Amino acid sequence: MKAKTTQGREIDLKPETLDVLRMRLRGPVFAPGDLGYEESRTVWNAMIDRKPAGIVRCLGNADVIACVQFAHDHGILLCIKGGGHNIAGLAAADGALMIDMSLMRGVWVDPHKKLARAQAGCLLGDVDRETQVHGLAAVLGFVSPTGIAGLTLGGGFGYLTRRWGWTTDNVIAMNVVTADASLVRASSDENADLFWGLRGGGGNFGVVTGIDYVLYPVGPEVVGGIVAWPTSEAPRVLELYRTLAEKAPPELTLVALVRPAPPAPWLPKEMHAKPIVALLACYSGRPEEGEKIVAPIKALGKPIGDVLVRRPYVQMQTLLDATQPKGRRYYWKSEYLSSIEPALCEKVIEHAARIRSPFSAVILFQIGGALNRLNAEHSPVGNRDARYLLNITSSWEQAGADEPNIAWAREAWEDMKSFSTGGTYINFLTGDEGPERIAAALGKGVRRLAEIKAKWDPQNMFRTNRNIKPS
Ligand SMILES: Cc1cc2nc3c(=O)[nH]c(=O)nc-3n(C[C@H](O)[C@H](O)[C@H](O)COP(=O)(O)OP(=O)(O)OC[C@H]3O[C@@H](n4cnc5c(N)ncnc54)[C@H](O)[C@@H]3O)c2cc1C
Numbered sequence: 001m002k003a004k005t006t007q008g009r010e011i012d013l014k015p016e017t018l019d020v021l022r023m024r025l026r027g028p029v030f031a032p033g034d035l036g037y038e039e040s041r042t043v044w045n046a047m048i049d050r051k052p053a054g055i056v057r058c059l060g061n062a063d064v065i066a067c068v069q070f071a072h073d074h075g076i077l078l079c080i081k082g083g084g085h086n087i088a089g090l091a092a093a094d095g096a097l098m099i100d101m102s103l104m105r106g107v108w109v110d111p112h113k114k115l116a117r118a119q120a121g122c123l124l125g126d127v128d129r130e131t132q133v134h135g136l137a138a139v140l141g142f143v144s145p146t147g148i149a150g151l152t153l154g155g156g157f158g159y160l161t162r163r164w165g166w167t168t169d170n171v172i173a174m175n176v177v178t179a180d181a182s183l184v185r186a187s188s189d190e191n192a193d194l195f196w197g198l199r200g201g202g203g204n205f206g207v208v209t210g211i212d213y214v215l216y217p218v219g220p221e222v223v224g225g226i227v228a229w230p231t232s233e234a235p236r237v238l239e240l241y242r243t244l245a246e247k248a249p250p251e252l253t254l255v256a257l258v259r260p261a262p263p264a265p266w267l268p269k270e271m272h273a274k275p276i277v278a279l280l281a282c283y284s285g286r287p288e289e290g291e292k293i294v295a296p297i298k299a300l301g302k303p304i305g306d307v308l309v310r311r312p313y314v315q316m317q318t319l320l321d322a323t324q325p326k327g328r329r330y331y332w333k334s335e336y337l338s339s340i341e342p343a344l345c346e347k348v349i350e351h352a353a354r355i356r357s358p359f360s361a362v363i364l365f366q367i368g369g370a371l372n373r374l375n376a377e378h379s380p381v382g383n384r385d386a387r388y389l390l391n392i393t394s395s396w397e398q399a400g401a402d403e404p405n406i407a408w409a410r411e412a413w414e415d416m417k418s419f420s421t422g423g424t425y426i427n428f429l430t431g432d433e434g435p436e437r438i439a440a441a442l443g444k445g446v447r448r449l450a451e452i453k454a455k456w457d458p459q460n461m462f463r464t465n466r467n468i469k470p471s
Contacts (some may be wrong), residue, residue, distance in 0.1 A: 001031060003053035004095030005075040006461060013053050016448075017074070024066040026329065027103055040100045041092055045330045045425065047098050047402070048089025048431075050077060052098040053458040056119075059103050061175070061183050064207050067179040069098050069270040080207055083123050083147020087332055088431040090203075092152075099207055101149065109134055112216040115172070120149040120208045127213070128317045128381035137218035137313060139163075139170045142319045145326070152211055153202045154427035154466075155381035157389070158315065159224070159282040162369030163250045164216060166381050167241075168199040169374060175210040179457040197452040201443065202383030202426065203465045204449065204454045219313030223290030224282035226319070227297050228267060228305045231275035231352070236259055238345040240300055241279055241364065245340065250369045251285035253295055258352035261363030273358045280306055282316055326397075328359060331394045331406045333413035334428040335420035336386035341366060344390075344419045351392070351412035353400070354406075355406045359395035362412065364388055378468040380445030383423040390416060392430060428468055438466050447471070 003013035015031070022029045030037040031054050040055045054075070058064050062360070071078045081091035092098065101121030108117045111134040125144030131137050140153050141158040164170055173187035176194065184206075185315050186195035197205055229237055241256040248254060261267050261276045279297050281289030287310050294308055301321045337344070352362045368387030376384050394409040396402075426441035439446055449457025450471035460471050 001053055001097060003097070006076045006077050006463065007075070010095065013076070015454045020067065021054075021070045024070070025056060025059075026440065027057045027063045028278075028429070030055040031083060031099070031149070031458065032059075038131050040098065042104070043081070043086070043089045043091050044326045045087050045089055046327050047329050048092060050089065050092040052092060052094070052096045054250055055098040057098050057100045057103045058251070061177065061209050063181060064099060064177045065181050067097060067150075068177050068179070068207060071097050071183060075220050077414075077464065078313055078461060080203055082120060082149035082464075084326075085144060085146045086150050086427070087330055088429060088433075090114050090465050096464060104209065107174050109215070111136065111137065116213045116215055118148055118213065119209050120210060122148045124148060124151070125314075125318065128314050131215055132220055132312075132314050135217055135220055136215035136443070138213035138215055139165065139167045139200055140317070141167070142317070143320050143324050148211060149203070149208055153198060153200075153208065153428065155200050155425065156370075156434075157365070157367050158428075159253045160216070160218065160284060161367050161371060163284065165370040165374065166200075167382050168379060169371065170214045171199060172214060174198055174208050176206040176208050178206040179459065179461040186458040193452050194456055196379055199379035200400055200426070200445065201452070201468065202246055202450045204453055204462055204468050206462060211254050218284050220289050222282055222284050222313045222316055223294055223308070223310055224316040224319070226278050226280045226305075226306035227308050228257040228261065228276045228278040228444075229301055229302045229303050230271070231258065231277055231349070232462050233350075234277040234349045235345070236237075236308070236346045237277045237279060238348065239342070240296065242340045242345060244296060245366045246442050248366070249293070251290070252281065252283045254366045255280040256364040257361050258348055260355060260358045261360075264305075264322070264457060266307045271304050275353065276304065280319075284313070294344065301305075308395040328395050328397055329344055329399065329405070330431055332428050333409050333430070334424065334425050335390045335413070335417055336383055336423040337388040337419055338421050341419060341452070344416065347416050351408075351415065354408060357394065357396035357401070358406045359397075360405065361393050361410065363393060376443070380442050380449055382445055383421070383425075383441075384444045385421050386423060389425060390419070392416070429466065438468075441466075451458075
């Protein structure tokens with residue numbers, strides 16, 4: 001079978017060569033045609049269709065070490081799959097040896113020290129469920145099948161970010177298999193340069209096999225959910241969003257969405273696919289307080305649906321899952337914002353009215369709070385001036401409809417990017433966004449990342465990511 005080297009040359013990977021690797025592993029190896037190969041190689045975004053030469057579902061550090069050693073010895077390109085949710089499909093590369101982490105999903109919680117140790121193949125839901133057994137939570141994202149590794153290595157934000165910062169601000173150590181196939185620990189005491197780089201610099205420095213998170217008391221019940229109105233109410237609803245968000249306590253996170261209504265059971269059938277505006281809220285403090293704070297949302301006009309109620313935190317963490325299924329086609333554009341201006345709200349409404357598919361949306365995430373309090377040099381995730389994130393999410397089903405749906409997102413972004421802080425979220429970059437957008441995401445951190453890369457991966461073995469070349 002054909003494989004690719006790190007230099008992009010095509011080489012023959014003989015079955016007996018792959019057998020040598022097989023003998024060193026506990027986890028299964030898949031070649032094209034094997035049962036399991038298709039499931040591993042496919043990622044969330046159906047726009048991506050890449051075929052690795054071979055796939056290993058690793059069962060522990062030892063398997064990861066064997067893969068990195070094998071790739072090193074044969075000069076073969078490596079790619080790493082966490083949850084496979086990256087929109088640019090960075091987990092899969094043609095001709096590469098894919099390290100699929102999906103069997104490494106253990107989570108160990110120390111409720112006394114308020115720490116969770118998670119294997120890097122975990123999805124967000126794995127960590128949420130195990131930590132909530134103890135009434136604790138890590139700062140993770142909004143959609144439970146997202147991988148913790150990609151999310152954390154690129155920054156990470158969710159309903160708890162306003163209280164405790166980027167996900168990566170709340171990591172205390174990682175285990176990493178580096179380019180020379182050794183297993184090292186990265187923390188502020190051990191390999192501190194590597195630890196700095198991993199907190200926003202992505203998978204540039206090795207295969208992360210475990211992540212240790214600080215946990216906080218959350219739930220088990222929060223006040224959370226969503227309220228929706230017909231789009232004619234959008235000016236009033238976005239004005240409420242703007243003013244409520246500005247004075248919201250850190251326990252409250254608000255998200256505004258303008259989009260065609262999904263076919264959700266809590267929305268009247270006749271409204272499905274019709275334009276709506278919705279506010280998503282989560283108050284992670286005392287529920288009694290949360291009910292008072294979200295009251296103005298529930299009192300606005302005549303909602304067509306209202307499921308903003310007390311609910312378990314783990315359920316809150318899955319509320320959006322059905323709107324983001326694996327296997328659709330996706331294209332996003334994103335910008336950080338320092339505030340929500342009325343003029344931006346007008347643009348959001350204008351561009352949402354031009355959406356070309358029932359699955360697309362313009363979304364405003366509120367993230368300001370704790371992340372703004374650390375200094376820019378704390379870690380490469382940076383963007384310490386970001387208070388909101390504008391996410392123009394185009395999503396559709398047919399390959400033949402790529403062009404108008406991508407064009408819609410690009411046009412909306414062109415018209416709204418002037419509101420940006422100048423920064424963007426590295427984890428939301430699509431495949432056509434290159435080095436200048438990586439620089440916008442990582443800012444001045446790029447130079448230091450290149451130096452760290454030169455020390456830990458001088459041959460640029462880990463390159464199928466938002467790649468920072470060694471300096
Ligand atoms: C539906 C959806 C919802 C999302 N919601 C949020 C959200 O609420 N908050 C947020 O911050 N982000 C969110 N994201 C963005 C998300 O953080 C990124 O897509 C992230 O890359 C996903 O991580 P993954 O492990 O699933 O990705 P993958 O596609 O598996 O990997 C992404 C990148 O990380 C690398 N990588 C993966 N695992 C490892 C590892 N063990 N060691 C080294 N490198 C590794 C991969 O090689 C690749 O370069 C969302 C994405 C989607 C599609």
